[in-house]
Amino acid sequence: MDFSDVSLTALRVFREVAEQGTFTAAAGALGYTQSAVSRQIASLERAAGSPLLERRREGVRLTAAGHVVLRRASTVIDQIDATARELAGLPAQAGTVRVGWFPSAGAVLVPKAVAALRRAHPAITVITREGSTPALVRALRAGSLDLALLASAPPFRPLDTETPPLSVRTLTERGLRLAVPAAHPLARGDFVDVAELRGQTWITGPASGEDRLMGVWPGLDERPEIAHTARDWLAKLHLVAAGCGLTTVPPSLVPAAPPGVRILPVRGGPQEQRRLVLARLPGPLSEPAARVADALRAAAVDAETQP
Template sequence: MDFTDVSLTALRVLRAVAEHGTFTAAAVSLGYTQSAVSRQIAAAERVAGAELLERRRDGVRLTPAGRVVMRRATIVLDEIDATARELSGLPGQTGTVRLGWFPSAGAVLVPRALAALRRTDPDLHVVGRESGSTPALVRALRAGSLDLALLSSAPPFRPPDAESPPLVLQTLTERALRLAVPAAHPLARGEFVDVADLRGQRWISGSSSGDDRAMGVWPGLDERPEIAHTARDWLAKLQLVAAGCGLTTVPAVFTALAPAGVRILPVRGGPQEQRRLLLARLPQPPSEAVTRLAAVLREAALNDAGPNPDTPAPQQSF
């Protein structure tokens, strides 16, 4: 076996398949046909002398051999990309970090953290992208396409995947879910909403597909919710609330961002609906740039959250 015979194209295809979870999605992301993706993977597996991907009914995932190849391939591909940037004449940078996040983190935390980073570490370059799916963010971490990912976790706070080795996770904040209510709605008259009063309400939920489809409806309702509208964008949800079209759930940090015509209130009664903000990475030692960005994200999260005795104190190393 001579793995030097594997082309860069095959390595890029392997990373895309590992990240997107299916040959079809990888082909779309690369602009290839599915058969071309299959050929590149088959060529890499022939040279490796082992299956690099486990084919399952719900998609594919890296085998132990695939994880070894992907770990080394990521180093090669990152060096090639860095060389291309240097040859193109881009200004020098002390480090590049690829950061992924879920939608609500991109509305508040990420912009504030990046603004702080420009003041403290102007030479640190962050390449960021949003994903509406925790599995997609985790696959991108596993594939080496992301260095850090901001994840949201709900009770019972299970690990984001069952792969080995486990991801390194740091809890940045833990806060109770809140409710966005039209200012003219009867529920907006008090300083909190009783969970019993949520029966029979109309809801603005997340998109109708994917793992966020129920986002926006209060968890644990003992009835089939009436979904008045679906929207993935947080601004659209809040503007629909302002227009009196229904209620939606929001992270506590959105309280300061509520548009005119919206009140964001705590909900009392029933189990506490806590949400954790997590920072995740692979278990190998992080680069200095990753460590610096993690520290800035941790500081921004604590500043956004404010004091809360229920929030676990984050460890100082990550």
């Protein structure tokens, strides 16, 4: 085992592979060829004297040795980057917190939390990015995110099977809602009965991908008629406003609903609960990260107490 000749490039490539989950995705993110990524990983594994990644059909998974190297590699990369900033005369990033968020959180929750932090704690810099749950969990494990705001649906399984388990804090839990055109017959009452959803037209997200995006009410005993598919949540809500169909929404999106949309609860059948959770690596939080976590929780509670 000899790490004396390991390059910083190899460490960066390894962290990117761990975060992206495949050699192909890592190569695309770094602007390298896949063979160049493979060579860097091979050189690192030779230095470690053992495999760092399990190669699987669906991608790669860190071995026990890989977890150790990733933890140390992230520390080295962060220290080198901090040194480069200091030598360049740039301000230190000790107050920088990196946050990942699930699709739709950017409509209300993240902007509200960031705005509150800028008012109360202007020295804290928040860097955010949207991603699927698996991608954000990998980024947490790779050390390129400090916090991840995620949506969780029943049966509320662990976010991954790696060790140590991620620290997961439930921010809110509330029932799924239904977005209905204001002129639709279902919009006349204060709720929708689940039996009334049979035969409706739906607007949903793509069924493929790492996360199954919501759109059709869960558990319908018929094949739904899907008229429109859109990944963007606001696009779906504007299609609802145009009278193009119904879609499901998490309660946190209620404040973002455009004119012409009613957001209603559904009664009857199993209750469809949704949790907002904040995930991170185990261990103590830095003071800036703790303040960001508190701001995200306050924004989530405020958004989900909207009528």
